[in-house]
Amino acid sequence: MTALLKIDGITVHYSRLAAVRNVSVEVGEGEIVCIVGPNGAGKSTTLLTISGILSPTEGTVTFGSKNITGANPENVARMGISQVPEGRHVFTVLNVEENLRIGTLMRRDRSEIEKDFKMVLDMFPVLAERRRQPAGKLSGGEQQMLVIGRALLTRPKLMTIDEPSLGLAPKIVDRVYEVLTDLRNRMGLTLLIVEQSSERALKAADRIYVLRSGQIQLSGNAKDLRDGEKVKQAYFGFSDAAKHVGEVAF
Amino acid sequence: MGYIIQVIVDALSLGSLYALAALGIGLLFGVLRLINFAHGDFITLGAYALIVPAYGPDAIRFIADFHPVALIICTILVVVAIALLSELLVFRPLRYASAATLMVGSFALSFVIQNLIIMIYSGRPKSLNLWSDLTAIKFDVGGVDIALLPLLIIGVTMVLMVLLVLFLKHTPWGVQMRAAAEDFKMARMLGVRANFVISLAFVLSGALAAVVSLLFEAQLGILMFRMGTPLMVFAFIATVIGGMGSLVGSVVGGMSVGIVSSILQAGLPSEIRGYRDVFVFGLVILVLLLRPQGIVLSRATRERV
Ligand SMILES: Nc1ncnc2c1ncn2[C@@H]1O[C@H](COP(=O)(O)OP(=O)(O)OP(=O)(O)O)[C@@H](O)[C@H]1O
Ligand SMILES: [Mg+2]
Numbered sequence: 316m317t318a319l320l321k322i323d324g325i326t327v328h329y330s331r332l333a334a335v336r337n338v339s340v341e342v343g344e345g346e347i348v349c350i351v352g353p354n355g356a357g358k359s360t361t362l363l364t365i366s367g368i369l370s371p372t373e374g375t376v377t378f379g380s381k382n383i384t385g386a387n388p389e390n391v392a393r394m395g396i397s398q399v400p401e402g403r404h405v406f407t408v409l410n411v412e413e414n415l416r417i418g419t420l421m422r423r424d425r426s427e428i429e430k431d432f433k434m435v436l437d438m439f440p441v442l443a444e445r446r447r448q449p450a451g452k453l454s455g456g457e458q459q460m461l462v463i464g465r466a467l468l469t470r471p472k473l474m475t476i477d478e479p480s481l482g483l484a485p486k487i488v489d490r491v492y493e494v495l496t497d498l499r500n501r502m503g504l505t506l507l508i509v510e511q512s513s514e515r516a517l518k519a520a521d522r523i524y525v526l527r528s529g530q531i532q533l534s535g536n537a538k539d540l541r542d543g544e545k546v547k548q549a550y551f552g553f554s555d556a557a558k559h560v561g562e563v564a565f
Numbered sequence: 566m567g568y569i570i571q572v573i574v575d576a577l578s579l580g581s582l583y584a585l586a587a588l589g590i591g592l593l594f595g596v597l598r599l600i601n602f603a604h605g606d607f608i609t610l611g612a613y614a615l616i617v618p619a620y621g622p623d624a625i626r627f628i629a630d631f632h633p634v635a636l637i638i639c640t641i642l643v644v645v646a647i648a649l650l651s652e653l654l655v656f657r658p659l660r661y662a663s664a665a666t667l668m669v670g671s672f673a674l675s676f677v678i679q680n681l682i683i684m685i686y687s688g689r690p691k692s693l694n695l696w697s698d699l700t701a702i703k704f705d706v707g708g709v710d711i712a713l714l715p716l717l718i719i720g721v722t723m724v725l726m727v728l729l730v731l732f733l734k735h736t737p738w739g740v741q742m743r744a745a746a747e748d749f750k751m752a753r754m755l756g757v758r759a760n761f762v763i764s765l766a767f768v769l770s771g772a773l774a775a776v777v778s779l780l781f782e783a784q785l786g787i788l789m790f791r792m793g794t795p796l797m798v799f800a801f802i803a804t805v806i807g808g809m810g811s812l813v814g815s816v817v818g819g820m821s822v823g824i825v826s827s828i829l830q831a832g833l834p835s836e837i838r839g840y841r842d843v844f845v846f847g848l849v850i851l852v853l854l855l856r857p858q859g860i861v862l863s864r865a866t867r868e869r870v
């Protein structure tokens with residue numbers, strides 16, 4: 316499998332503090348890869364570095380055959396990487412339809428756009444019902460659907476999503492993952508997903524990376540790690556596993 | 566009765582000029598979180614563009630003698646070019662700096678522009694009549710003569726506000742600008758080009774400044790190297806009391822300041838009329854004490870690029 320995205324040894328600083336150190340992640344074409352890890356592990360930092368919101372002090376990010384290290388966010392997006400960042404970044408001043416239309420601004424293929432538009436509205440019927448409503452009036456789950464739909468409308472080659480399950484009811488999370496898996500299977504969309512719950516990641520992903528304290532602790536095929544034991548150890552570290560194990564639903 | 570109409574027309578036309586200037590400031594603040602203190606100097610430059618750049622004591626008419634349509638277009642082009650140049654040379658290098666640094670940058674730009682005008686045109690005021698028909702044509706309303714110019718100022722402002730709203734609400738570029746104003750990073754991650762949106766804001770702001778230049782010069786009949794500064798100061802106050810980041814707030818604020826000034830001008834006893842601005846600023850302080858966020862709340866977040 317050829318790597319579509321290759322993160323090679325990146326270190327990212329917030330002023331003096333290194334949030335991520337020497338992290339390498341590869342995502343093959345058509346793969347679903349999950350990065351899991353506890354709070355403050357550096358997961359969001361890693362995704363924002365791919366998008367060009369942050370620049371690494373060391374290491375490179377390669378997309379296809381292009382080096383995109385330190386590229387502008389808009390250029391990264393135009394190359395085919397669409398990011399759904401942490402927190403729901405709907406434009407509250409725009410209505411639902413305008414939010415979705417922003418997703419199509421880079422495209423010129425009119426007829427295809429309309430088809431994709433229909434696809435997204437079919438996928439999330441709530442959005443169709445609320446087309447003309449201000450996006451800020453949607454519920455949290457509906458906003459999450461909106462930002463995923465909007466990212467899909469860019470017709471990305473790679474979609475990165477930061478914690479799609481945050482604050483959503485388990486039933487809606489199931490639905491979101493169902494949609495994402497379906498998109499991969501039907502359209503060959505490549506996905507890099509950040510998840511807090513390693514259980515969910517092991518279910519959805521082909522491969523997973525465990526990130527803790529800014530470093531990759533473990534990586535491998537989801538199949539091989541399915542029993543969860545190794546992941547749990549890497550996730551919490553050996554010393555404080557006992558302290559925290561009760562707090563997170565495994 | 567006629568006198569009251571006179572006061573109302575004056576109040577609305579002054580408020581309109583402030584509102585137009587405030588919109589120019591508000592647009593840039595919305596997208597870039599920049600309080601552009603050089604906006605007044607953009608207005609000044611639009612007026613100076615009407616004459617030949619020469620140091621002598623008299624104004625040698627240049628664009629001022631063009632056909633009105635050509636005159637308006639040329640003035641807008643000049644001011645827009647200056648606004649874009651300012652973006653490129655001053656504000657683009659400062660894009661990731663703090664809002665305070667940006668503001669200081671705009672002070673510096675204002676200073677540079679004023680001194681350039683003094684160098685090129687000299688610091689002496691020059692008399693320049695523009696469209697003198699507009700002040701000469703008068704309508705008799707209830708026994709008082711109302712000139713065409715203030716009515717034109719009010720009309721032009723209303724038309725421009727409608728056009729701006731249509732642009733922002735119903736064109737793809739306008740929607741991109743509103744999205745970027747709310748969440749610039751997210752907009753960029755969806756492919757909205759930062760340079761494009763910011764340049765667009767400078768173009769609109771410059772075009773609005775140019776219109777203010779012409780209307781103000783037609784009213785004033787004189788060129789001064791700091792003629793735009795009072796407009797900038799009142800427009801800034803207007804955006805503050807209207808609510809920073811809200812364009813509706815800019816208009817409401819501009820109109821309020823203009824109306825209050827005019828009413829004070831008409832109503833204050835003549836001995837203290839000279840201190841009119843003291844009362845205006847006093848009222849501003851009062852508004853800010855009662856409503857620190859401004860009259861109109863902005864939904865946009867405060868985060869920048
Ligand atoms: N804007 C910032 N400025 C300074 N430090 C930051 C900033 N954002 C994150 N950090 C720090 O960088 C580290 C990694 O943060 P990051 O947001 O990448 O973690 P995360 O894995 O996404 O965590 P979570 O699961 O809580 O979202 C943390 O220690 C955090 O405190
Ligand atoms: Mg995070």
